[in-house]
Amino acid sequence: MTNTAGQPRKRLTMHQRQNLVGWLFLLPATILIIWLSFYPMFRALLISLMKGKPTALTFSDPLFRNYQRMMQDKVFIQSLINTFTYLIIQVPIMLVLAMIFASLLNRHDLKFKGLFRTCIFLPCATALVSYSIIFRTLFAYDGMINAMLMNMHILKEPVNWLNSPNTAKAVIIIALIWRWTGYNMVFYLAAMQSIDYSVYESARIDGASATTQLFRITIPLLKPIILVTAIMSTNGTLQLYDESVNLTQGGPANATITMSHYIYNTTFISNPNFGYAAAMSFVVLILVAILSVIQMKVGDKR
Amino acid sequence: MKKLLALVMALTMIMTMAAALATTDDGKLTIWTWDPTFNIAAMNIAKEMYQKDHPDVEIEIQEVLSEDIETNVTIAASSGDLSTLPDILLVQDNSFQKFATNYPEVYMDITDAYNFDGFGEAKVAYSVLDGRHYGIPFDAGTVVGAYRTDYLEKAGYTIADLKDITWDKLIEIGKVVKEKTGLPMFSGQAGSVDSIMIMMQSCGESLFNEDGSVNLKNNETLKKIIDVYSTMVKEGIYLEVNSWDEYIGTLSNGSVVGTFQGCWILSTIMSLADQKGKWDITNMPAMSNVEGATNYSNNGGSSWAIINGKDTDLALDFMQLYRNVDFYNAILPTTSAIATFAPAKEAPAYTAPNEFFNGTPIFATIVEYTGHVPSNITGAYYYDARNAVSTAITNALNGADIDAELANAEDTVNFAMGF
Numbered sequence: 001m002t003n004t005a006g007q008p009r010k011r012l013t014m015h016q017r018q019n020l021v022g023w024l025f026l027l028p029a030t031i032l033i034i035w036l037s038f039y040p041m042f043r044a045l046l047i048s049l050m051k052g053k054p055t056a057l058t059f060s061d062p063l064f065r066n067y068q069r070m071m072q073d074k075v076f077i078q079s080l081i082n083t084f085t086y087l088i089i090q091v092p093i094m095l096v097l098a099m100i101f102a103s104l105l106n107r108h109d110l111k112f113k114g115l116f117r118t119c120i121f122l123p124c125a126t127a128l129v130s131y132s133i134i135f136r137t138l139f140a141y142d143g144m145i146n147a148m149l150m151n152m153h154i155l156k157e158p159v160n161w162l163n164s165p166n167t168a169k170a171v172i173i174i175a176l177i178w179r180w181t182g183y184n185m186v187f188y189l190a191a192m193q194s195i196d197y198s199v200y201e202s203a204r205i206d207g208a209s210a211t212t213q214l215f216r217i218t219i220p221l222l223k224p225i226i227l228v229t230a231i232m233s234t235n236g237t238l239q240l241y242d243e244s245v246n247l248t249q250g251g252p253a254n255a256t257i258t259m260s261h262y263i264y265n266t267t268f269i270s271n272p273n274f275g276y277a278a279a280m281s282f283v284v285l286i287l288v289a290i291l292s293v294i295q296m297k298v299g300d301k302r
Numbered sequence: 303m304k305k306l307l308a309l310v311m312a313l314t315m316i317m318t319m320a321a322a323l324a325t326t327d328d329g330k331l332t333i334w335t336w337d338p339t340f341n342i343a344a345m346n347i348a349k350e351m352y353q354k355d356h357p358d359v360e361i362e363i364q365e366v367l368s369e370d371i372e373t374n375v376t377i378a379a380s381s382g383d384l385s386t387l388p389d390i391l392l393v394q395d396n397s398f399q400k401f402a403t404n405y406p407e408v409y410m411d412i413t414d415a416y417n418f419d420g421f422g423e424a425k426v427a428y429s430v431l432d433g434r435h436y437g438i439p440f441d442a443g444t445v446v447g448a449y450r451t452d453y454l455e456k457a458g459y460t461i462a463d464l465k466d467i468t469w470d471k472l473i474e475i476g477k478v479v480k481e482k483t484g485l486p487m488f489s490g491q492a493g494s495v496d497s498i499m500i501m502m503q504s505c506g507e508s509l510f511n512e513d514g515s516v517n518l519k520n521n522e523t524l525k526k527i528i529d530v531y532s533t534m535v536k537e538g539i540y541l542e543v544n545s546w547d548e549y550i551g552t553l554s555n556g557s558v559v560g561t562f563q564g565c566w567i568l569s570t571i572m573s574l575a576d577q578k579g580k581w582d583i584t585n586m587p588a589m590s591n592v593e594g595a596t597n598y599s600n601n602g603g604s605s606w607a608i609i610n611g612k613d614t615d616l617a618l619d620f621m622q623l624y625r626n627v628d629f630y631n632a633i634l635p636t637t638s639a640i641a642t643f644a645p646a647k648e649a650p651a652y653t654a655p656n657e658f659f660n661g662t663p664i665f666a667t668i669v670e671y672t673g674h675v676p677s678n679i680t681g682a683y684y685y686d687a688r689n690a691v692s693t694a695i696t697n698a699l700n701g702a703d704i705d706a707e708l709a710n711a712e713d714t715v716n717f718a719m720g721f
Contacts, residue, residue, distance in 0.1 A: 053404050054380050073717060074710070140548055162544040163492050164700075249545075251493040253696035268369075270686040270718060272376065272404055 048278035057275060066279035076280065078254050079262040082169070086258070087237045090173045095229060097181045099222075102188035103214065108197070117189070121182040128179075132246035135175045136162065165255035168248050172256055175243055180236070184229045191225040192218065227299040231292050238288050259284055330360040331616060332388035336368050340569075341392055341440065341604070344633040348623045351632070359616065368394055372401070379405035389612040390621070393437065395428035395603045396684055402431045403682040409436040410608040415618050417625065424503075424677035425642040429605045436607060438621050441639040442565060443603030444672045445500050447586045449560035450577070451660065457482040461582040461660075466597055468590040469501075469530045476539035479559055487559050488534070489552040492542035495692045496601060500562060501527045504599035505592045506676030509687040509715075514679075516687065516719070518712040523592050524691075525704060530589070532699055562586040564601035565668045569638040572658050582660045585671060598674040603642075640668050683719055690714040 012020065048066055050057040060066060070076050101120055105113060123131070138144050139161040146158040161167045195218070203213055219226070241260040244250055250257035250265075257265075259280065266277040335341040342363055349361045366374070371391055378387050387408070393401065402409055413435045418426055421439045429437025451461055457479040464475070476487040490497045502508065507523040510516060518524065534540035541558060543549050552558045553567075554574050561567060571581055585597040606624070608617045623629045630641040631649035646652060647669035655661040690711035698704045 054376065055382070055405060055407070069717075074714060136545060137547075140544060142548075160544070163542065249493070251692075251696065253493070253693040253700075265689070268373065268376070270689070271400055271682045273718070274380075 044278045045282065047274055048282050050275040051273075052275070054272050054274050060275065066276050067283070069276065070280065070283065075254055075257070075262060076259075079257045079259045082256060083238060083240060083258050085169060086173060086176065086240060087234060090176050091230065091233045091237060093173075094177050094181050094233065095184060095226070097177065098184035098229070099188055099219075099226075101181065101185045102192055103218065105185070105189060106192045117186075120185055123179050123181075124183040126179070128242035129246050131179055132175065132243050135171065135178075136247050139171050162248055163252050165252060168252060168256045172243050172247060175247060176237075176240075180233065184233065187225050187229050188222060191222050195221050223299065227295060230295050230299065234291050234295065235288050238284055238291075329358075329613070329616070330362065331390065331613060331620060333361065333363045334366040334371050334374075334388045334391040335363065336366060336371070336392065338365060340566075340637050340639055343637045344440070344639050347633050347636070348620070348629060351623060351626075351629060352620050359620075361620070364388065366391075368392075372397065375401060375405065375408055379408050384408060384609060384611050387609045387612070389614075389617045390606055390608055392440065392604050393429075393607050395425075395443070395605055396680055398429045398437055398605060398607075399431055399680050400682045400684065402429070402436050407610060408607075410610045410614055411436060412438070412608060412618065416621070420625070420644050422642040422644065422672040422675060424600055424675040425603065425605075425672065427677040428603075428680060429607070437605035438608075438624055439603075439605050439642045440624070441603050442642045442668065442672050443600045444565050444640070444642075444668050444675060445504070445562055445586050445599040445601055446565050446568065446583045446664075446668060446671070447560060447562045448568065448571060448581055448583045450556065450580050451582050452580045453479065453483050453485060453559045461584055464587075465584040467587050469587045470590050472587040473530070473533060473537065473539060476534065477537060480538055483559070485557060485559050486541040487539045488561055489541040489543055489549055489558045490561075491546055491549050492544055493692045493696055494546075495688055495695065497540075497562070498524075498527055498531060498691065498695065499688065500586070500599045500601050501530070501589065503601075503676060503678045504586065504597065505589050505595045506678065507592075507594075508679040509684070509691065510679045510681050512679070514681055516683075516712050516715045518687070518691065518694075518715065519705075519709045521708070523589070524708070526589060526592060528695055528698060528704060531695070535699060564603065565640055566602060566638075568664065572638070578658050579660060581658060582662055583664055583667065594676065596674060596676055598671050598676070600672075600675045634665060640665055640672075642669075642672055644669065644673060683715060686718040687711075687715050 047057065049059055049063050051060040051065065052058050062068070104110070105117055105120070110116070140146075141158055141160050141163075145161070146155065149155040150158065159167060161171050199217060200213055203217060208216065239260050240258040241264065244256055244258040244261040245264070248256040250261055263277050263280050263284075266273050266280070333345055335345055337343075342365060345363045349363065353359060353361065371393070374387065375391070378384050384407075393409075411434050413433075416435065416438060418435060422442065422444075425439045425442065426435070429435060429439075447464060449461060449464060454460060454463075457475075459475060459479070464472070467475075472487070479485065479487055488497070502524065505523050505527075507521070509518060509521075509524075531540065535542055541552065543552060550570060553561060553571060556577070568583070571577070586599060588597045589595040606621060608614055608621070625643065627643075627646050627649050630643060630646035631651045633639055634641075634649075634651040641647075641652075647666045652665040652669060653663050654665075656664045691708075693714075694704070694707035694711040697707050
């Protein structure tokens, strides 16, 4: 009876079938992402509204108490200021340096290009913990940096780098620049190589200087990549953890502690306060989102 | 479609199998502990001794780092499934109460199941919560004053001059030593407050009151201790370094005269073969003008906890070894883990003179000290308070007003407690 229409009614059309197969292919990944990523995020959101012992969490009253408390938490505010200090000083220096290195290495007449590229990229192949420990040793009171500066008669007596707030912050920033400049440089280099050399050639014929070429050709063409690296660096800096833990242990007197380090401390070192820690990590998420939106609005005029 | 179904079924099976593997068998003890030369070695000896009488009991000792044990306990307790935990695990004394308070269902209440006579009172206090016992003491963290006798001699002193002294006297000696040898008396990690906490406990003083409230702002003893500490730092008698490795470095390079530290530091000192015979130990200096001040304190150490719902009877029977003098006698030579069980000091391994320390029978001496250590209150917020005090002291050393800083520290801890 169903065959009266010539084609079976219950069969799907070709388009529908393809659609269904497509969804089936998507299904495993979707389920995994929802299960392993979105569900935990949702749970974290719920936990950030709760208080009490880890095994007996109850909704706090008022509901946003954990978020309200943050404004009175001196250590949290300190960690926020520290993180933004790193962000404001380190990211611009690093991106400018990466741009300079990239344009140097992009020159056609440069010898040993491969060697230089490897050297500059190598730092980001080192593990975060090990490079932090190496920097701690370098900047120790009787470490190499002090010995070097004293032999060169730049310093009269050793500086206790990691034991005063400003120098400790400076050491972290130097370490971050060392670790991440090469990484960003690779992005710029790749983008620069996609710019046709004839563009520069014709610009030179028109009498454009190297600076003009940089500001009028390279940077405008690299804009999307600069945006990507800026967002990635901002994101990474806001989540800074390893350097604070391993290089300075957050000290002296919380002068270098980052938000992620403080969140970890709240959960695992101090008396566990899961609700408050979850709330703080949501603040980090919101900050990342806001900063990314600003950067996209400023940087992308399409 | 069939393949997908097969995949889903395979996945389900793998998960069920994984879940089945996680549950433990009966009649077998699993133990988590972290140091192969120390507590693992001790447990291995315990295992041998126990299996001699109980050959059918299987005991598995797994090396799990202290931080990983803490994370695993946190995860197991938060998920409400203790089956992933072992029967017995080792806990740092300073975080014992934090876990016992927050996860009361994890550690077994052994108040009526275990005999605590003979253990040092201060040691047992770490694992007691509301009058109930949750831990069996393992090693002592009794503080010793260890000094390089060759340096002292150069400055015209002997080890006897440092016995039973006050900090005022120590500073006096320290100045002379600094002048004659150019070396600081002690060293320590800046911001770690280990030294401050040692001095606090030597007075029987804590960062908390009996009722659990914070005791920082009006803590006169703490202020006096910070005063002594900053005097020493300013006079160059106490060298602040930035990391633990640098601290160990000052001892191994011979760039300090001595250290006051938990007795576990002695195994590090004894590993410095070139300094054999140059060291000796005595007790630490005491605070003057503080009521209840002694020359004895504690830093570090750990205790065993038995996990609820596991083979608790077997675990308890096994742990009776920790009341056995022969056991302590057997573990001392290989591990240098010093008992907090007083009868152990009569054991031959304890009374033997130690070549490294000019023939002083250091182990018996330390067990003797253990009995004098005043107990202190750690509580669940111990690390919150420690961090706050550390911040206050660092700021004070950089010129801030100590009263304001301690008031600030008290606010910080109260803030954490008000969650």
